[in-house]
Amino acid sequence: MDPAAATALIQTIAQGLLTGGLYALIGTGLSLIFGVMRVINFAHGDFLAIGMFITLALFRAFNLDPYFSVLVAAPVGFALGYVIQRVILARLGDRLAEGSMLATLGLGLIISNTLLLTFGAQPQNINVAYATKTVQLGGVQLSIPLIVAGIGTLAAIGGLNFLLYRTELGRAIRATAQNPLGAELQGVKTATIQAIVFGLGVAFAAIAGVLLMPLLYAFPTVGENYTTKAFIVTVLGGLGNLPGAVVGGLVLGTIESLGAFYISNNYRDAYGLVAFLLVLLLRPEGLFGRTVKRV
């Protein structure tokens, strides 16, 4: 392989890994929700869209640097998720499995159409000086917003791990995921825990939206694509498997990047989908999951 081709390969992989980090962040939120509640959140990408539009609105109103919006978007996302779990999903009771799918589908439609009414259908972006800047690392060019997104993802996932494995709340969350009834009997307020978990998942999606805003155009249905990405990531990693979601995200980013560069950019979204279908068919427990009972 001549040096130019080698550099191109490294460049492609590096870009894929950074994009994959963002996918990992989105997928982690979805996987966390599924892991604790067995709920597949069909509105996940729409929560990401909310994060994007909060960033856009704050920038328009106060000229706030997009990354500072995370201080607003994350709490708003958390509160939104908390309330949705409490007011809607908790009421489904024993119809949760089927009902949550429909309820989150409905929520997604409500969110995307409300955004459409508020902000219009026109794709909008933020003009900040660093949006198009790149850094040179040994012949490989990397965009600054992608690097910031990568760091943000690491921080968010690191924070989640600390929360889950080093705090009392984390113990309660893990207990609820493993055995809700048992946890309840040990004095864990599982209803509150589930609301917190849904809030966290939505906050993760919103944070991802903030990190994406300097890179992308925001439009009301932007979330649809990311809901699919989140599904792909979680299935690749194994539904409800958090480290799996991180690896799944990186794998998806790399597959897309390599496919787009070496095969055809038109089918960028298809490579992940095909990988998703293959994993779904051959290893429903995910690439890295323990073997679950096969049907």
Next chain:
Amino acid sequence: MTATTTAPAARPRALTFGNMWLSAALIAVIVLYPMFFGKAMNFGVSTLIFAGLAMSWNILGGWAGQTSLGHAALLGIGAYTMTLLAIPERVPAIFGGPVAPWWGALIAMVLAALIAAVWGGLTFRLRGSYFTLSSIAVALVIRLIAINSEWTGGSEGLFMPDLPRFLGLDLFDRKAEYILAAAFVVLTLGITHAIRRSRLGYALQAVREDEDGARALGIDPTRMKVIAFMISAALTALGGALYGIYLQAFEPHTLLELPISVQIALMAIIGGRGTIQGPAIGAILLAVFGEIFRNVFANANLLIYGVLILVVTLFAPNGVMGLFQRGGRKLGTAR
């Protein structure tokens, strides 16, 4: 969480009374509509097509209990196949010239059924949410192919050529389209009635209620689901061919996007999945609401879908038909 301690929820069940009468009423409405709303034929045709599509979805989604969010792909297969075979410049050489739309629609139905057989054969080994997720993925792959291939017209889509007359009907005349769309609804209604009282129907309901139990009775769940999917797919493709004629020109966005799949599924669910007329009632309800709110919300008209599905999920889990049924029970007919 109380979920693990309570008894399993009551599943949607077919109405225990008035089934035939409700179908007859539905057909009467279809027959009377053009006499009173002759000016609003566009609305009539599209509503009927979606009513038929929702009932087709219901054969898989309601009777077999498999929630597909990929039916837009089958709708697209119907419209694209019929149209591509009718355009002289695009029809594959082996056909030796353009194919009349009714033969095109028939070929589309067979094609859709074959695709469903493979698609279902592979994915029905998975249970629950996995099938739903895979249906989205399959549909998205088909959408990407349509957008990026030259022979499908890419993202610009296709224009319908002049079509030959069908039994003397001009296919681009809204009245003719209304008659065909009505025939489509009656056909799906008839097939649903037939399935309900057939071995297949009972087997499907058994699989839906308790897959392991059904297996123990000697029913092959995967096979039953695949058969339901094939019927559902063929009918959806037929609806797609009709919808293509109705649109006259279409592109991937109007036929193959996820919201179209969601729309079809929601119509059936809001009306009452697993019932006979529920999906049609849901389609009519949503079409009317959509029309009313189109003026208020402009292109954000799916907002009302979101609100309705949330309300139905929370307060009427068995759809509009479920409400009827509950009303019926209150009159003294205990379950």
